[in-house]
Amino acid sequence: MTTESKKEYQRQYRIAHAEELKKKQKEYRQIHAAEIRERNRNYMATHPDKKKTWGKNYYENHKEEVTQKHTEWRKANPDYSKNYYSVNKDEFLEKAKEYRLENIDKIKRREKEYRITHSEQRRALCKQYYATHVEQFREYRRNNIERIRDTKRKWNKANEEKCKIMDYNKLRKRRNRILDHYGRVCACCGEYHEEFLAIDHIEGGGNIHRKTVGGGGNVFYSWLLRNNFPNGYRILCHNCNESLGHYGYCPHQRNSIPK
């Protein structure tokens, strides 16, 4: 028998006895399971490259199965990951640091995207965190007051345009809250256009009072808010307010006793 015909004979035999051979192979595997496993392990240990490509190929071809098994295993061994992490914490942190350094651009870009797409959630989380840690925040502020002031000053200087917008928005917000409280209409003439309205000290002495609280505008607004909208203030339009200030009466109320 030539080599060729021998090979052909073997091939034919394998096809004709496929079922039988499969059974035998299975039996052999069962009987020698430990031995086979050991042999495989040795082979893998001495052929790391092959192990990697085989593992990759296997994963590519059995993705869903592998993922599912992995998930199941993790569910069945909930403490494993935790323990593994706590034992190898330093190594993990070191690796994370390395990864961050190597991929800093990618990470920063992703963080920025995340901040934009999750702004609502982020704000809610921050608020919640602040509410539960308010004492710590206050203490930190007390202990680092100079440092915080310094940082703020530097930031303000570097972001002048932004600051102007922020200050303006803050002023408008405060003014709106105050107008909402005291009423959005002149107590004398009924003027209701927001742009014309001013806050009037009913008993007069507005200028002196503004001096004692440290200024008008934003400072005065924040004083009103801090003191929880005190009595003795009302909304007048600038015309009525000026007239009362300079003449002691408003022409709209000529016949009534000026207040």
Ligand SMILES: [Zn+2]
């Ligand atoms: Zn008026």
Ligand SMILES: [Zn+2]
């Ligand atoms: Zn008036």
